[in-house]
Amino acid sequence: MSETVIEALDAARAAYAQATEALRLAEAAARDVGVEVPPTIVDExxxxxxxxxxxxxxxxxxxxxxxxxxxxxxxxxxxxxxxxxxxxxxxxxxxxxxxxxxxxxxxxxxxxxxxxxxxxxxxxxxxxxxxxxxxxxxxxxxxxxxxxxxxxxxxxxxxxxxxxxxxxxxxxxxxxxxxxxxxxxGRSRLRLAREDDGSVRLLLRDARGRDRLRFVVPADGEPLAEILDADGVPKSLLPE
Known part of the structure; x- marks a missing residue:
């Protein structure tokens, strides 16, 4: 792109900026005296x-x-x-x-x-x-x-x-x-997900981020529910 074209573009942008500011000031002055200025609607x-x-x-x-x-x-x-x-x-x-x-x-x-x-x-x-x-x-x-x-x-x-x-x-x-x-x-407290292994899981965790309650349906469809203690050992397991 030639220097002449670049200079013309710069001048056009500067003129556009000045015209835009003049329009804004004119609309503001019109509103100050009670003239309703309709919004500008642009199709695209x-x-x-x-x-x-x-x-x-x-x-x-x-x-x-x-x-x-x-x-x-x-x-x-x-x-x-x-x-x-x-x-x-x-x-x-x-x-x-x-x-x-x-x-x-x-x-x-x-x-x-x-x-x-x-x-x-x-x-x-x-x-x-x-x-x-x-x-x-x-x-x-x-x-x-x-x-x-x-x-x-x-x-x-x-x-x-x-x-x-x-x-x-x-x-x-x-x-x-x-x-x-x-x-x-940060520590995850609740996660509901379709995991990348195909299982669906709901995990509830304590304030230290440890799993305490799990509901899992693996991709093969055999459901699992677990309640775990603070060491991650299941206290209750369904199905047995």
Whole structure:
């Protein structure tokens, strides 16, 4: 693309921005004197990303393509997220500008077979997924689940801010300090799932994440119900 074309595009974008702002100001002035301004209706939009914000600019919802998860909102700013799978969807953001859940989905054909993923999650305050609902398919292996977890009370936002500017080793030490405590990790309390082995299970766990009650229907159809003690030993077993 020639420099002349680039300059023309830049000038057109600047003119468009000025015209848009002038229209906004004119509509605001009309409303101030009691003139009803009808909303603009657009039949179709083609976008890569939409940011929904409050009046003060605080980000509240992000709708985007497979790059939407490359960053995460943390206390009003976006920080890199290096471990999230590339999937399109929605990110939910709380009143303080920190991510609090999301809806993601994706699927493709690979040499190893077809793949499909989808999940809806809600986070505890400045923490991770206390609620998960989703599915994973890899070829003929399929898992569908609903899960509730107890999540630790420490702040992921605090950890991220403490890690900024550190080298890899120092950053890893910070992560280990946060995750390595007695309550460093979340614990699943309830899981209802069609597992990847073909069984259907309902698992109820205590506050330490230990299975205490299991209802299982394996793929072969022979049902099982277990009540377990704190050491994982069945106290009651049906059928005997």
């Amino acid at each position: 939009l083609t976008v890569k990303r939409i940011n929904v914000v409050e009046d003060d600019g605080t980000l509240r919802v992000i709708l985007g393509n497979s790059t939407v998860g490359e960053t995460m909102p943390v206390r009003g700013r976006l920080v890199p997220h290096t471990t999230r799978t590339a999937m399109a969807g929605l990110l939910f953001v709380n009143d303080e500008g920190t991510e609090c859940g999301g809806l993601t989905f994706g699927g493709r054909r690979r040499e190893a077979g077809k793949e499909q993923l989808a999940s809806l999650t809600f986070d505890d305050f400045e923490q991770n997924e206390g609620f998960r609902f989703g599915m994973v398919q890899e070829g003929s292996i399929i898992e569908r689940y609903l899960e509730f977890s107890d999540i630790p009370d420490w702040s992921i936002a605090d950890m991220i801010e403490e890690m900024e500017g550190l080298d890899d080793d120092a950053a890893r030490e910070v992560q280990e300090r946060y995750f390595g405590g007695v309550d460093g990790l």
